Amino acid sequence: MLANVPTRKPKIAISACLMGDEVRYNGGHKQSRYCRNLLSDHFQFVKVCPEMAIGLGVPRQPIRLVGDPESPKARGTVDKSVEVTQALADYGKEMADTLGDISGYIFMQKSPSCGVERVKVYREDGIPQMEGGSGVYAKAFCEARPDLPVEEEGRLCDPVLRENFVTRVYAYADWQALKVNGLSRRAITEFHARYKYQLMACNPEQYKVLGALLGSSGQRPLEEVAEEYFHGLMQGLRRCATRGNHANVLMHISGYLRRHMDPQDKAEIRDLILQYRDGTVPLVVPLTLLKHLFRLHPDPYIAQQVYLQPHPEKLSLRNAI
Template sequence: MDYGRPRLGTSSCLLGEPVRHNGNHSRARFLTDALAPFVDWVTICPEVEIGLGTPRESLRLERSDDGPRLMTRRTRQDLTSAMTALAAHRAASLDVDGYVFKAKSPSCGIHGIPLYAGDCAVSRNNRGLFAGAVIEAHPLLPVEDEGRLNDAVLREAFTERVFAHARLRAFTREPWRPRDLVTFHSRHKMQLLAHSPEGFRELGRLVARAGILDPTELIDAYCAAFRAAMAAKVSVGRNVNVLHHCLGMVSDLLDPARRADLAGVIAAYQRREVPLSVPLTLLRHHARGEAATYVEGQTYFAPYPEQLALRNHVTA
């Protein structure tokens, strides 16, 4: 299967560049060891890009009547305007399929960044200035920080969305005909259904009008609906629903014993006794063995390179 090659934005320090305020890096092994062979990096260190050296004075967000200010802790330099301008420029030209930000950073953090008034943190639910601008400009872009990617479920979900965005980007940048969109959509049906039944139906209605709508209007609407559907969280119940859909498509090709075996494995996943990879592997095996090419070709079974093996640890 052609997975596409995602362009993945990330804070430079997460790839081992010594650009932290203390002159060190924050290498994230999942990025440098697991993902690196399969993606193209777009690295950004906002602090360095606005002219700060390494090492440098540490920063923090401070409360003001005009919103959070990005301040140096010791010399009290206000870097808000410089960071805001850089963020707007970078966000406007950003061409990536996902972004991994540096956790706990007042510029790049996306969760739980403290906002200070004097020496006291008055809230801890803020985003860094740079990350906030990127997310506001690209609300459907898959984003995470390296800390949350230590969670197996979040890591798998983020990676799945990144590769889906990459396939969509690759598709839309080549000349296409209505039947090409039908083929692209058909490969993603089960994956979309697992994320959002409502989005799945909306996309089906759009594709049904592929020969009627203006091509530019159609592809813009399809891309927006596709990304919105993929942003919806997958659940065990939705996975079970899709697994039974796939079982139904190969059921007539199997003898009663194999049908019962597959149904039993799906039930075991539903009880969280086995990871998602077990029913997926078994279903795909039977689809391949019985030449059920429509089922075997679904991106749901292999949404990213199999070497990543991320579903081996997903039971929820």
């Protein structure tokens, strides 16, 4: 029995237009079927539309980013005297604090308020610039919450990015639950042990760095260590796991079964792992066999590993990577 199978529904924020709310400048929406019809079964969504929140009605003239791509202004496309840069930035900072209990955020891509990156920025004469920028609200929000998992809805079409984002959301929620139950040095060390193989798949170097941090932190204040550890964890998990790293982790995990497998079984699991590494089969294939074998031959250390089930199985995220 796996001890780490997620059962809770993390709370995450989402651009309201992606949930079908008619809040866009033209009274329309950008409903995401994936978010509304599938992810809503596993997440508690909090809908946010910063443009509506700062008083822009529906319908309204659209806004766009103008000026320096590093620090653009959000202005009306028709009436250029309409500028809502500060209002959007202030609302981003406000919501970063108000939504303190969320575990992730899905933003509307290309939006001058909500786009995370590659948002079109115009020169003063109206000509688009080569370099893109970030939506004003999204930039302010993300700067205030740098460790929060965020993603643009369009990028969720990529199965690797999608699996990585959801994994980070559940890890963030896991840490939030740990804090509620009470931080201790032992609790953080046990948390790190559970994330060993997930970190090794994403960023094996960071796993070693965080282990060294915990091993040498005895004289430092607990809150300081916890903050540094969690920041390092989320930075490590941001890197998408490669097939090579996944294969290495699978080999490590299969080693815990060596006393229970005959040469034929060992050859079968090794072949499946190599087939995955070479792109012949998806990750779910060797994982399914490993989980079956661990049900037959339980191991308490492996049972606690987040890597085996970092998100609900019904999401089928590892069927496509």
